[in-house]
Each structure stands twice: as C-alpha cells, then as structure tokens.
Amino acid sequence: MGLPRYVAARIVWAAVVSLVIVTITFVLMAAAPNPAIQEAATQAALEGGDPQEAVERERELRGLDEPLHVRYLDFLTGVYTLEWGWSEHRSQPVTEALSEGLYYTAQYSVPWTILTMLIGPLVGVYSAANMYSWKDHLATGFAFFGYAIPNFFFGIILLLLFGVWLDWIPVVYNTDVAVFSLENVRQLAIPVFVLVTGSIGAIMRVSRNESAEFRNADFMKTAKAKGVSPLRAYAYHVMRPTLVPLSTTLVGQLLAIFLGSSLLVEVVFGIPGLGRLTFDALVAQDTNLVLGSTLIFTFIAVIGNLLEDIVFTVLDPRISYDDR
Amino acid sequence: MSEHDRDPTPDAETETRNDEPLLEIEGLRTTFGTDSGTLVAVDGIDVTVRAGETVCLVGESGSGKTVAVESITRLVQSPPGRIEGTVRFKGQDLLSADEATIRSIRGHEIAHVFQNPQNALNHCYTVGWQLVEAIRVHEDVPEAAARARAIDLLDRVGIANASSRFDDYPHEFSGGQKQRIMIAMALVGDPDLLVADEPTTALDVTVQAQILDLFEELKTEFDMAVLFVTHDLGVVAEIADRIVVLYAGKVMERGTVLDIFERPGHPYTRALLECLPGRGNEISGIGGSLPEPTAPPDGCRFAPRCPHAIDACHRDGQPLETEIEPGHSVSCVFYREGRDSSVVSPEGPTGVSSDDADEEARSTDD
Numbered sequence: 001m002g003l004p005r006y007v008a009a010r011i012v013w014a015a016v017v018s019l020v021i022v023t024i025t026f027v028l029m030a031a032a033p034n035p036a037i038q039e040a041a042t043q044a045a046l047e048g049g050d051p052q053e054a055v056e057r058e059r060e061l062r063g064l065d066e067p068l069h070v071r072y073l074d075f076l077t078g079v080y081t082l083e084w085g086w087s088e089h090r091s092q093p094v095t096e097a098l099s100e101g102l103y104y105t106a107q108y109s110v111p112w113t114i115l116t117m118l119i120g121p122l123v124g125v126y127s128a129a130n131m132y133s134w135k136d137h138l139a140t141g142f143a144f145f146g147y148a149i150p151n152f153f154f155g156i157i158l159l160l161l162f163g164v165w166l167d168w169i170p171v172v173y174n175t176d177v178a179v180f181s182l183e184n185v186r187q188l189a190i191p192v193f194v195l196v197t198g199s200i201g202a203i204m205r206v207s208r209n210e211s212a213e214f215r216n217a218d219f220m221k222t223a224k225a226k227g228v229s230p231l232r233a234y235a236y237h238v239m240r241p242t243l244v245p246l247s248t249t250l251v252g253q254l255l256a257i258f259l260g261s262s263l264l265v266e267v268v269f270g271i272p273g274l275g276r277l278t279f280d281a282l283v284a285q286d287t288n289l290v291l292g293s294t295l296i297f298t299f300i301a302v303i304g305n306l307l308e309d310i311v312f313t314v315l316d317p318r319i320s321y322d323d324r
Numbered sequence: 325m326s327e328h329d330r331d332p333t334p335d336a337e338t339e340t341r342n343d344e345p346l347l348e349i350e351g352l353r354t355t356f357g358t359d360s361g362t363l364v365a366v367d368g369i370d371v372t373v374r375a376g377e378t379v380c381l382v383g384e385s386g387s388g389k390t391v392a393v394e395s396i397t398r399l400v401q402s403p404p405g406r407i408e409g410t411v412r413f414k415g416q417d418l419l420s421a422d423e424a425t426i427r428s429i430r431g432h433e434i435a436h437v438f439q440n441p442q443n444a445l446n447h448c449y450t451v452g453w454q455l456v457e458a459i460r461v462h463e464d465v466p467e468a469a470a471r472a473r474a475i476d477l478l479d480r481v482g483i484a485n486a487s488s489r490f491d492d493y494p495h496e497f498s499g500g501q502k503q504r505i506m507i508a509m510a511l512v513g514d515p516d517l518l519v520a521d522e523p524t525t526a527l528d529v530t531v532q533a534q535i536l537d538l539f540e541e542l543k544t545e546f547d548m549a550v551l552f553v554t555h556d557l558g559v560v561a562e563i564a565d566r567i568v569v570l571y572a573g574k575v576m577e578r579g580t581v582l583d584i585f586e587r588p589g590h591p592y593t594r595a596l597l598e599c600l601p602g603r604g605n606e607i608s609g610i611g612g613s614l615p616e617p618t619a620p621p622d623g624c625r626f627a628p629r630c631p632h633a634i635d636a637c638h639r640d641g642q643p644l645e646t647e648i649e650p651g652h653s654v655s656c657v658f659y660r661e662g663r664d665s666s667v668v669s670p671e672g673p674t675g676v677s678s679d680d681a682d683e684e685a686r687s688t689d690d
Contacts, residue, residue, distance in 0.1 A: 216401075218443035224399055225438075226458040226509065227431035236457075240448040317493040318447055 007310055014306040021298050025291065026075050030068065035285060037064075079295065085288035089281060094292035097277060101293075105262065105273035107179060108188050112195045113254055120200045121246060124207025125239055128215055129230075139204060147201030151257075152264035155194045159268065162190060173270040191269045199257045206249045211242040244316045251308040259297050344415065345372040346549050347396070347517055351409035354388075354395045358404065361618040365391040367573035367642075368409065371551075373517065378543065378550040380560045382596070383570035386614045389553045390439075392570070393519045396551075397430045413517070432462045435510035439522040441502035445494035451478075451505050452490035458512045477508040481538060500531035507538065514546060521553045536562055557600055561585060566651075569593050572615050572625035574642045579652030589654035591668045592626045624657065632658065632668045 037058045044054030059065050063074065078084065084094035127139040163171040170187050177183045214220065215238050223233045263275030274293060281289035313319045354366040366388040373379045381389045394400045395407045397418060411418040413434065418426060430436075438444050445454060455474035459465060465473075471490070478486035481504040483497075494502060503523060510518055520539065524532040540563060543550055554560060560567060560581070567584045569577045569592065577590040588594045595610045597603055612629035615621050621628055627637035636657045646659040658665045 218438065218440060219446040221399060221438065222436075222444045222506070222509075223446070225397070225430055225436035227427045227429075227461050228457065229427060229461075232461075236449075237446050241446070244448075316448065317450075318495045 003313070006313060010306055010309050014302050018299060018302050021302075022076065022079050022295070023072075025294070026072055029075075029287075029291070030071070034062070034064065035287070036062065084292040084295070087281070087286055087289040087292075089284035089286035089289060094288050097289060098274065098292050098296055101272065101274040101277035102296075104175070104271050105266075105275065107184065108191050108195070108265075108271065108273075109258065109262070111188070112192045112199070115192065115196050116199045116203060116254065117250060119196070120203030120250070121207045121239065121242065123200075124204040124246075125211045125234060125242060127204065127208040128211040128238070129234055131212060136208075139208075142197075143201040143204040145201070146197035146199075147205075149197070150264075151194055151198045152268050154197065155191065155265055155268040158190045158194060173272075175272060191265050191271065194265060195257060195262070199253050202253050203246065203250055207242050207246050210245050211238045214238045214241050240315070244312065247308055247311045247315060251304050255301050255304045258300065346375045346414065347371075347373040347551070348412040349392075349396065349409070350412075352392060352395055352411065353408045354391050354400060355406045355408075356404045357406070358618065363617045364573055364620060365617060366395060367620070369568075369570065369573070369575050371568050371575075373549045373551050375516065375549050376543075376547060377565040378552055378563050380564035380567045381551065381553045381570055382555065382557065382560055382567055384555055384596075384614065386572075386617070387570045388573040389555075389570055390521055393436075393521055393551060393553055396519065397434050397436070398426055399430075399436070428462065431458055431510075431515075432513035433515055434517045434519060435513060435515035437503070437506050437510050437518065437520045437523045440526050441499055441506050441523075442526065444506055445502060447494055450491045450493055451497070452492075455505070455509055455512065458509050462513055473512070474508070477511055478505065481505070481508045481511075481542075482534075483508070500527050500535065503527060503531075503535055504538070507535075507542070511542065511546060515548055517551060518543075518548045519551045519553075522555070523552075524559060525554070525556070532559075539563065557597065569596070572620060573617070574625045575645065575655060576626065577652075577654045577656075578645075579649075583649065583652040587649075587652070589648055589652070589659060589665070589668075590626075590656050591630045591632055594668070595629075624655070 037055055040054045040058035041051040045051045056065075063071065066074075082095055084098075086092075087094045087097045090097045123139050127136045130136050159169075159171060162168045168186075169190055173187055174183075177187065211234075215234070217237075220233060220237055223237050224230075228237075262273070263279055265271070266273045266275040267279060274296065278290065278293040280286075281293065349369065349371040351368045351370065352366055353364070353368050356363040356365060369388075369392060371379065371381070371392075381392060383389050391400060391405075395405075396411050396413075398407060400407060407419055409419065413429065416425075418429065421429075445451060449457075452471065452474060455477065456467065456470045459470040459473060460467075463470075475487045475490055478490065483489055483501060483504055489497075494505075497505065503526075507523075518539075523539075524535050527535060536559060539550065539552075542548070550563075552559075552563060564581050566580055567578065568575055569584070569590065571592050576592045577584065577588065579589075584593060585597065588597055592610075599609055610629060615625060615628060621638065623636070623638040623640060624630070624633070624642055627633040630637065634657070643655050643657045643660060645653040645655045647653040648659055648665070656665075656668065657663060658668045
C-alpha cells in the first residue's frame, strides 16, 4: 500500500527489464560466430593440424559444447556475480578495466550532471519569468546553440582555441593529476563545459515552457494575493510543479548524452574513461569488454529510469501509487 | 509590523468607522495594451466600502468586475495591465504605494477569495503548508504556532477533522472544501476587507448556500467588510448591504439592496432583474451583447442594447450619475435635468414628457 509498495514494484520491474536485456544479449551472442573459434581453426590449418579438431577442442575449452540452457544459466550467474570475464585486449579482468574507466568518467560526469541539474531549471524558470525580454532571448539562443552544435566539434574548436592558441589548458589529458586539484579542474573545465552546453539546452527549454504555464496559474494569483514575494512565488510555486515534467526530460537527456556523446568527448579530449574504453574494445574486437561496458550502460539506463519514476511520483502528489 | 499602521487610538478608530470609508475607489481605470488596441476593462468607476458592510459588484460576464477588484491591491499583471485612478484604503493610496507596502497589505489587511477553487491551490503542496505559508509571510511566528492557528481556521470554516486533514493535498478535497480552505487562508491575517470574487460560481447550489452562510457568519465574527463580486442576483439579494451595478467597465447604478431590487432606475438594472426567475424575461434575456472593450460606444455603454435609447444616449460619454434618492444614483440620461425618467420605467411614460424626449424615443433603432 502506498509509496513503499509502489517503489518496491518499480524495483522489481527494473530487475525484470535488466534480465530481459541480459537474455537478449545472450541469445545474440549464442547466435553469432565466436571469433576465438575461427582463430583457432585458422591457427590449426596454418600449423598443418586438423581445423575441425581444433574447433572441437576450442569449443570444449570455452564450454560451448554444453547444452544451451546450461550455458544460459552460467552466463546469468556470471553477469549477476560480476564475473564478466577476461579482457584480452587489456590483459586484465573486465570488471577491473571498467572500474578504471568509470574512475575517469565520473570525474567529469559528476560535475557535469550537477551543473546541468542546477543551472538548467534555474535559467529556464528565470527565462519564463522574463519572457520575451532580451534575457529570455539570450537564454533561448544559448539553449538552441548548445542543442544544435555537435559536442565533439564544439570540443575540438574549444580545444583549438584554449589549448593550442591561448595555451590555457593542456591539450592532452594527464591521468597523473590528483582528482581534487586545480590542475584537474583546468583540464576538465572544457569537456564539462561542452557536455553541459549540450545537455542544458533541452532542459532550459522544457523548464521555460512548463513554468510559463504555471506562472499564470490561478495558484500564482493566490500566492500573490497572500502577499508572497515574486521571488518566493517562483521558487516554490512555479519551480516545484515544473520539476515534475522536467524530471523526465532531465534523466532522458543526461542518459542520452552519457551513452552517446561522452564517447566522442572522451576521444576528443583523450580521457581514458568508459566511452573510450568501449571504443577501443570495439576496435580490438574484445568481446568480453564490449559486453561488459554494454551491460554497465544498460544498468545505468535502467537505474536512471527507475529513479525518474520514483522522483516523478514523489514530486507530484496527485499520482496514485495504488493498483500499479 | 503593520499593526502600527492601524489607527493610533481607539477613539480615532470608532470615528473612522462612522465617517471615513474603509476603502475608497475613485476614477479607477484599468486598461490592457493588446495587439488590437487598448482594451478598457474598467473605465473610471467609484466604489466605497465602509467598515463592516457588504458591497456587491454586479454585472454580466465581461463587465469588468474581476479586473476592478483585482486592481485594488494591484493583482492585475502589469504590464500589460495599467491601473489609473486612486484606491484609498484607510487613507493610504494603494496605487502609489511601493511593492513592499502593498505586499504587507495583501493577504493581511485585504484578503482575496477567488472564483475557481479547483486551481487556486498549488497541487504540489499540502493545504497545511499553504496556510502556514500565508501566515508566516506576514508574521514571524514559529512553525508550530502557525500550524495550530491554521488548524483552528480550517476547523472554523467547517473542514471536518481539521488536524488530520492538515497534511492532505488539495486534490483530496472537494470543490466546496477547497473554497472553505481558501476562505480560511483569507482569514489568517484577520483582514479588514475581504474581496470575494464570485466565490460560489463554480460550486453547486447546495454548497453555494453553505458558503454564503459561512461568509455571513465570518463577516460578523471577524468584523470585516466584504466586497463581493457576482453575476448572480439571487446571491446579491441574500448578502448585500449595498449594490453597485457594472456594465462594460462603467457604473450603471448604485444603491441599497432595496433600492436596486424594489426601485431599479437604470434600464440595464431593470433588464437584469427581469432575467431573474419569476420576473418575466427569463427566456429571452437581454438582446445583443457587450460592446467591444477595445472600441466602447460613445455615449452610454448600454445604449446599443437599450430599448429606450435616444440620440442623446449615443453621445457625450457615460451620463453623470444622478442621485434619485439618498444613496441611490443612476447613470442614465433620462434622469438628467429636463428629462422624463418615467420613459424608462416598466409602466411606460407617465405625466408630461418633454417634447424632444418623446420625439427622440421614436428614433431608437438605427
């Protein structure tokens, strides 16, 4: 009954969704030819051995001769116990490689997410409060600019400007710098700026248009008639209802950019994070590592959507938690 | 804070009560700049409200009632709105007062109750939170004290189990209950003037009667004056002390309840009263519709729809108000000097009518 039960139900659903995704991944993997087996066959043929025998041996070695359901259960156990295999390309366990990537990704993702969540709604509501003034037009122009310009291109331009011509920031990302140091802030400022510019546009637009609806609502007149100051009225009576539809956009935008653009930005700025790890693994045909990073992104998306659903219901008291 | 703004001595207060009106609106003109020109919603109206009395602003939809009362504490969005004239509340001009002053009066000395209770409360906060906000905006009281007072008020306006419903959200209340909550919210500052803008229009008839009764009780209990806006003459008859009839942003007639209901002077007031059930004209209504607010007619605003209109009605602006008996005045050319007001009476012209009035009465419908 009520909120706890609803949250529990959502969590169960998230688990089911992740299971479905893992299962589909398994089916695709099982249906695809395994490059390691092809390689073993080629190797045997080159060395004058029997390719067929080599294939048999390799299949046995990798457990591929087991029945499908046994392999499926093994795979499931592996996924959920975080035994994600060995990355041949990086010569380390996949989980270890991923956590190293995550370490660098988090350094720019955390400030980027926080800045987007703070600045986006604030500027959007401010824009609505000063609708059609030059401030609004400026914010709108910036929003469209950020939304329209490709992140990687913007990144290259800024890198050229500030890194090469002005020499304010290092061109090559230095992994030896301490996380909480001015030097790290300096080298991450531009990537964070590029990502914020890309994600903030949609959030500013949505919060501007949603709050435009609420700023003329009857309850705003009530607030005014109560003697509430305009600042307080916007902060409480407009911001709060705006956050309800905004939470959907917010999570969607952040996830989309996190999964897509972060790769490009990491490649441009040379940050050895999750995005570049995935990219390198794809190029090197390191199946285990590609699978691992795909699962990471999948779980982030599932958890993001779960949070969004919960935040949504907490923010809008009119949503009933029963019978769902 | 604002306690100091009140009259310094009790004697002065009693005196004020008798002589100086609580609220004095003079020449109030509220216009809106629109793409199709300046829209004149309220065009120079005078209304006075004395302490403790109930004044009703009556008129059909679009006559400027709401804009008029929302101009008092400058609730009208400006721009595009533009409020001119004077509004004196306890001797202080509200239209020239600075923002901080007007904010300390809003919700504290002058409280508002609006037409549509469904949307008047913010759906994201509990009613308790919103009541406490109304209290704490004006007074620096602890949360617990504000909460206790809010519960008392909810209880007073007839919300059952007030303390357990304090943390409920607006959508968990019915329309009538929401309006009761809005009334409770208006009472937090113990206001001297309650402005009620069609507070019963969105409610069904049985609830309407209960809310009106509540207004009557609270008016005495809290010793407030009430400025009541409505288009419902049945409601007016029940609660009003004095009535001001508005049409297209102008005052047509004013007087006591008896003046208006028993001896209506203006053709518009008469037509309006005839729309009441059992008064004859309920099917046909008043022919025509309100004039364009961006291009009001030259003379009397009602002239284009008036069955008695003569040439003089179509020029020289709205006629000056003529006091036909103490406290009862009419803005109609037929009550001006040298005209026969019996022309517009339901019985038809009696006595000696001046020649030109008769002649012009024939050339009405052009």
